[in-house]
Amino acid sequence: MPAPAALLSYIDAQTDAFITRLAEAVAIPSISGDPAYRDRVHDMSNWLNAQLQAVGVTTKQVDLGTHVMDGQTLHLPPAILGRIGEDKSKKTVLIYGHFDVQPASKSDGWDTEPFVLTKEADGRLVGRGSSDDKGPVLGWVNVLQWHHETQTPLPVNIVFCFEGMEENGSEGLDDLVVKEKDGWFKDVDCVCISDNYWLNTRTPALTYGLRGLVYFKINVSGPTRDLHSGVFGRMVHEPMTDLISLMSRLVDSAGNILVPGVDDMVSVADNEERAIYEKLDYSIEDVESSVGAKIALSADKTQVLMGRMRSPSLSLHGIEGAFSGPGAKTVIPAKVAGKFSIRLVPPQTPDSVTPLVEAYLKSEFAKLGSKNSLHVELLHDGKPWVADYKHWNYNAAIKATEAIYSQKPDLTREGGSIPVTLTFAETLGVNVLLLPMGRGDDGAHSTNEKLDTSNFIKGTKLLGTYLYEVGEVKDS
Ligand SMILES: C[C@H](N)C(=O)N[C@@H](Cc1c[nH]cn1)C(=O)O
Ligand SMILES: [Zn+2]
Ligand SMILES: [Zn+2]
Numbered sequence: 001m002p003a004p005a006a007l008l009s010y011i012d013a014q015t016d017a018f019i020t021r022l023a024e025a026v027a028i029p030s031i032s033g034d035p036a037y038r039d040r041v042h043d044m045s046n047w048l049n050a051q052l053q054a055v056g057v058t059t060k061q062v063d064l065g066t067h068v069m070d071g072q073t074l075h076l077p078p079a080i081l082g083r084i085g086e087d088k089s090k091k092t093v094l095i096y097g098h099f100d101v102q103p104a105s106k107s108d109g110w111d112t113e114p115f116v117l118t119k120e121a122d123g124r125l126v127g128r129g130s131s132d133d134k135g136p137v138l139g140w141v142n143v144l145q146w147h148h149e150t151q152t153p154l155p156v157n158i159v160f161c162f163e164g165m166e167e168n169g170s171e172g173l174d175d176l177v178v179k180e181k182d183g184w185f186k187d188v189d190c191v192c193i194s195d196n197y198w199l200n201t202r203t204p205a206l207t208y209g210l211r212g213l214v215y216f217k218i219n220v221s222g223p224t225r226d227l228h229s230g231v232f233g234r235m236v237h238e239p240m241t242d243l244i245s246l247m248s249r250l251v252d253s254a255g256n257i258l259v260p261g262v263d264d265m266v267s268v269a270d271n272e273e274r275a276i277y278e279k280l281d282y283s284i285e286d287v288e289s290s291v292g293a294k295i296a297l298s299a300d301k302t303q304v305l306m307g308r309m310r311s312p313s314l315s316l317h318g319i320e321g322a323f324s325g326p327g328a329k330t331v332i333p334a335k336v337a338g339k340f341s342i343r344l345v346p347p348q349t350p351d352s353v354t355p356l357v358e359a360y361l362k363s364e365f366a367k368l369g370s371k372n373s374l375h376v377e378l379l380h381d382g383k384p385w386v387a388d389y390k391h392w393n394y395n396a397a398i399k400a401t402e403a404i405y406s407q408k409p410d411l412t413r414e415g416g417s418i419p420v421t422l423t424f425a426e427t428l429g430v431n432v433l434l435l436p437m438g439r440g441d442d443g444a445h446s447t448n449e450k451l452d453t454s455n456f457i458k459g460t461k462l463l464g465t466y467l468y469e470v471g472e473v474k475d476s
Contacts, residue, residue, distance in 0.1 A: 169380025
């Protein structure tokens with residue numbers, strides 16, 4: 001049965017109400033990576049839990065214990081497990097999403113307040129989390145609302161798993177999935193995650209791969225306090241000088257990873273594999289308009305796409321403890337910490353890459369002849385994931401996309417990471433599908449993050465239609 005026409009017209013009619021609900025969600029600054037905002041992530045868990053209950057979902061909030069961040073012991077935000085439908089004749093879909101967000105402040109260069117959802121004249125809904133991942137999570141709630149109000153049974157049983165630590169390594173969630181394998185997650189037939197983006201701004205996508213991640217912090221320390229550069233400059237080893245030197249040895253300007261062995265783990269694409277990327281609807285203009293500058297690493301679109309989808313990448317993120325304020329402070333910082341991460345692709349794993357990075361940093365540091373101290377920390381990690389896109393779960397999503405967008409979706413691999421994806425696939429032994437709602441230029445993790453109203457509304461219809469297509473699947 002296709003999605004009922006009444007559901008689709010209800011979604012259109014509720015556009016303003018759905019945007020108002022998204023605005024409420026965006027207004028809660030649920031930044032998981034900043035201890036100062038941890039209570040707000042808890043608030044967000046409570047808010048979403050109430051929204052789910054209001055549309056008929058049975059839920060429980062699960063305490064995931066504590067963890068240490070920046071030297072502080074913090075309570076992890078409770079995950080939300082939900083369930084609606086217990087009909088043994090129907091398939092059971094596990095839906096995952098996250099309600100935490102990346103940090104954002106106006107001073108980063110936002111044109112509007114990041115935690116005030118602002119509707120632009122062209123339909124863009126601008127605000128932190130609009131696309132990653134509050135809009136998609138609320139897409140599911142929107143679909144349930146019609147079923148609840150009209151007392152229409154769902155075409156499938158749904159199990160939900162929503163978390164508030166995805167942007168920081170999904171701490172505690174893997175253990176919960178393993179623990180609930182034969183409990184809450186018993187009978188799950190497939191997984192659907194809406195937490196990534198189309199490749200471009202035109203073509204809907206289904207995603208069958210994610211890169212993994214190892215995120216490092218390299219601490220360099222020396223003096224017991226910050227020093228005056230006029231008094232101590234050229235008298236002592238300076239931590240920042242050592243750190244910059246180390247960080248400059250990690251990656252070159254063409255994106256090559258300089259840690260020996262890391263790039264070599266990945267085979268070169270043959271012609272058959274290149275053809276997959278050649279066929280995708282993408283151009284150098286797409287990447288350059290998304291980033292707002294003509295800075296693509298190559299003029300060859302296939303090369304650029306493979307850089308994101310099937311190659312590892314190393315990015316330098318920042319330096320804690322470095323002077324970054326206005327003015328010209330003549331300080332020698334006493335201790336600094338550089339942060340960088342490597343996105344991993346098969347066959348790389350955190351276990352195979354981490355020792356190479358640690359050994360390289362230690363040997364390069366030794367070459368500096370510095371008397372400062374180096375301490376390398378792995379902050380979090382996740383394995384890469386690739387799925388079988390010939391599975392019925394993908395066929396259902398292809399049909400749903402054609403029904404809503406009258407277009408065949410691109411089949412993509414995502415450059416980002418969602419650590420729990422592989423855990424679902426391996427622990428539950430089921431197929432996982434990524435069904436993105438937003439466009440490639442949404443600016444997730446960036447300033448002025450947005451979700452287009454049309455993507456929010458059509459994306460809601462897509463999620464609903466996908467459930468009806470899964471409900472139609474007869475085999476396995
Ligand atoms: C793709 C997903 N929406 C996402 O943004 N994932 C994050 C996960 C992460 C890991 N460490 C910090 N964040 C990402 O890929 O960066
Ligand atoms: Zn996300
Ligand atoms: Zn994210």
